Amino acid sequence: MIDVLVIGGGNAALCAALMAREAGASVLLLESAPPEWRGGNSMHVRNLRCMHDQPQDVLLEAYPEEEFWQDLLKVTGGVTDEKLARLVIRASSTCRDWMRRHGVNFQPSLSGTLHLSRTNAFFMGGGKALLNAYYRSAQALGVQVRYDAPVDAIELDGDRFVAARVKGERIEAKSCVLACGGFESNREWMRAAWGQNERGEWPADNFIVRGTRFNQGVLLKAMMDAGADIIGDPTQAHCVAIDARAPLYDGGIVTRVDCVSLGVMLNRDARRFYDEGEDFWPKRYAIWGRLVALQPGQVGYCVIDSKPVGRFMPPVFPGVKADTLPELAQQLGLHVATFMQTIGDFNAACRVGSFDHTVLDDCHTEGLAPAKTHWARPIDTGPFYGYALRPGITFTYLGLKTDEHAAVHFGGKPSANLFVAGEMMAGNVLGKGYTAGVGMSIGTAFGRLAGTSAARAALREAAHAAA
Template sequence: MSHRTPPDTYDIAVVGGGNAALCAAITAAEAGARVVILEGAPEPYRGGNSRHTRNFRCMHRGPMSVLTDAYGEDEYFDDLMLVTKGKTDEHLARMAIRTSEECLPWMESHGVQFQPSLSGTLSLSRTNAFFLGGGKALVNAYYNTAEDLGVEVHYDAQVTHVHRDGQKITHLEAEIAGQPQVVRAKAFVLASGGFQADIDWLARAWGPAARNFLIRGTPYNRGVVLRDMLDQGADSVGDPTQCHAVAIDGRAPKYDGGIVTRLDCVPFSIVVNKDGERFYNEGEDVWPKRYAIWGRLVAAQPDQVGFALIDAKSIDLFMPSVFPPIKADSIPELAQKMGLDPERVAATVAEFNAACRPGTFHPTELDGMATEGLQINKTNWARPLDTPPFYGYQLRPGVTFTYLGLKVSDQAQVQSPEGPIRNLWAAGEIMAGSILGQGYLAGFGMTIGTVFGRIAGKEAAAHVA
C-alpha cells in the first residue's frame, strides 16, 4: 500500500501524518475530495508527536463525555495567557478555544475513545479529556477512519520541496520509500511539525547548549518543509528559541522518549543545579500550568542539568517515574550518588529546611506553605526534606516541539508578504507558534492540531470544489 506510485493528480495532498494531518485528511475526504497523506516516518512510527500525547484540552459549558463540571472560554484563555505571558494572538487563540467544544464529539464520532483522567495526572479531570489507549490509539483510529474514506497513505514519504509559483503551489517533490517522486494536487495542507529533531538548527537558534538537549518528540520532525517554505518567503511567526520543553529524566534516550520520561516531582522537590544551588521557585503554581517552564529553566543552568531532591513524605505524590529514582539514607549520600558536592547540597537543604513555615499541606492545590527569608523562596508545598530515605532525579531539558512556524489566517491559510498563498493551508505544530508565543498548557497542542486540521481540510476541499 505504501509503495504504489502516486497517480497524476490528487485533489489534496496532506504533508505529515499526525493528529493535525489526519483531521485535515478526514475532513477533506468527507467533503468528497481525493486525498493523499505523505507521512515522513515509517509506518510503525507514524503519527509524529501525537503518538506520545494523552489528552486534549477542551472548553465545555457543563459535564461532557468524560469531563466534569465546566471550563469556560475566559478561564481557558486566562490559563493560556498565564503560561504565554501574553505572547499569543488573542483572536486565533479564542477561536481555537471556542471550537474545541465541538471537537470532542467530532473526535468521538471518528473513532477516538476517552477515559476519565487517572488520579495524579496533573489534576486535569475538568479541563482535559484523556484518550483511552493514549495518543497511539487516537492515531490508529484516525488512520482507520481515513482509509475507510479512501484516503491514500504513503509512509517513508519525506517531502523535500514544496514548489511555489507566485501565490500558488504547483506540486511537491518527495522521496517515497527512497525513490524520488513528484506529487501533484490542486490544494495542499502542511502538517509536518516543528524542527526540533534537527539538532544543528536548534544549536543555531539556541547556541551550543542545545546539543545537550534531549528530544522527547519524534525524530522525524526535522523541519524540512518549514525551512523550505520560509526560504520561499512564507510569513513566519514565533521565535526559534521558543519551544515546548519540559524537565525530563536525564536517563531518557536522545529521541522519542515521549511522555513517560517526564518527571512530575518538582512541586514537592528542592531543585538544585550542578553547583548544589537552588535556582527557581519549585512551588510557583500547580503543575499543569508550570511543568512546561522547567525545560527552559534547566537549559539555562550549567551543563543544562538540574537535580530534584525529595524525601519519603513525597515519593507517592506524583506519577511514578519510568526509571526508579536514585535512593539514599542521607542527603550527603544522595548528593554523592548524583555526582554533586555533598557538603554544598547538605548546606542548601539545611538552609531550605530552616526557612520552611508551618501550614496545611495540600498536594493538589495551592496551599501557601512557603519558605521565608531565602533568596529564592518556595511559595507552595514547602516542607522540610527530613524523612529518609531520600530520592533524587537528574533533570535535563526535553524538547517536544518548536514554536517557529508559518503564519496562518483564521482559515488556516498560509500567508506571505504578497498575500495568502491561494491553495496552501497549515495545521498543527508547523503553525502553533501563531498562538503559543512561549510556555505551554497541557493538552493544548492537540487542541490546535484538531481545530486547525479540521479548518484546513474543510477550506482545502472547498477550494478544490
C-alpha cells in the same frame, strides 16, 4: 490530479485529511515515517484541553472560554494571537463528537492526573489509539496514505502551491495542507538557534527529543526560503525537564519527572534557581525544560524525601536513593557542603501550614530567594531521592504565520491553496510556555480547519475548470 495533498502523518494532518475527504475532496496523505513510526509526536499524547460550560461525560464541572483564555495568557505571558487562540478554545468545545465518530474514545483522568479532570479529556489508549482510529477511518473513507514518503521540496507559483517532490517524484494537487511538525529533531538547526552561551557551552548539545526523530524542519525551512511569513522565536519550544537517562528520541511522557513541585530543584552547583511551587504542575511543568537549559551544563537535580512518594506519577526510571542527604549528594555528584547548606537553608525557611498538593496550599518559605510559594515542606525524612534532569524538547514554536482560515501567508497576504496546521503553526498561539493538552487543541482545531479550507479551494478550482 489529487484534490488535497496533506503532508504529515500526525493528529493535525489526519484531522485535515478526514475533514477534506468528508467535504468531498480526493485526498493523499504523505507520511515521512514508516508505518511502525507513523504519527509524529501524536503517538505520545494523552489528552485534549477542552472548553466546556457544564459537566460533559469525562469532564467535570465547567471550564469556560474565559478561564481557558486566562490560563493560556498566563503561560504565554501574552505572546499569543488572541483571535486565533480564542478560535482554538471555542473549537475545543465542539470537536469531541466528531472525534468519536472517527473512532476516538475517552476515559476519566487517572489518579496522578486529577488536576486535569476538569480541563482535559483523556484518550483511552493514549495517542497510539487515537492515531490508529484516525488511520482506520481514513482508510475506510478512501484517503490514500503513503509511508516512507518524505517531501524534500515544494513547488510554488508565487504564493500558490503547485506540487511536492518525494524522492524525485513530482506530485501535483489542487491544494495542500502542511502539517509535518517543527525542527526539534534537526540537531544542527537547534544548535544554531540556541548558539553558544557565556560559559562556552552549546546548550542544544545536551537536549533530548521527547518525540519523533522525523521532525527535521525540511519544509519549514523551504517555506522560509520561499518567502512565507514566519512567526515565533526559534529557541522557544514545548520544553520539559526529563530524566537524563531518557533515550535521544521517542522517550515520550514516561520520561517526565513530576515530583519537582513537591521537592527542590538544584543546578550543577547545588543551588536552587526557581520557585518549585509557583502553580499547579500541569500549568508549569513545561517551563522547567527551558529553566534547566539555562543552567550550567544544562542539567538540574530534583531532590525529594519520602513524604511525597505516592503523590506523583512515577517516572519510568527509579530515582537515585540514599538513606542520608550527604550520601545522596555524593551519588548525584554534587558538592556535599554546598548541597547541605542549600537544603538546610530551605528547611529553615519552610513555614508549614496545611499541606495539600491538590490545591494552592499555604506551605511556603520565608526569607529565601528564590521562594517556594506552595507545598514547601522540609526535606528531612529518609530515604531521600534524586533525579538528574535534562531539557526534553517536544516541539519548536517557530512556524508559519496563519489566519482564521489556516492559510499560509506571503507578504501579509493569504495563499489561495496552501494551508498549515499543527506544530508548524502552533507559534501563532504559543509564543512561549505551555499548558497541558493545548498542543492537541491547536492541532485538532487547525487540522480540521485546514482540511475544510483546502477542500473548498480544490473543489472551487475544479468547478472553475469545469466551467
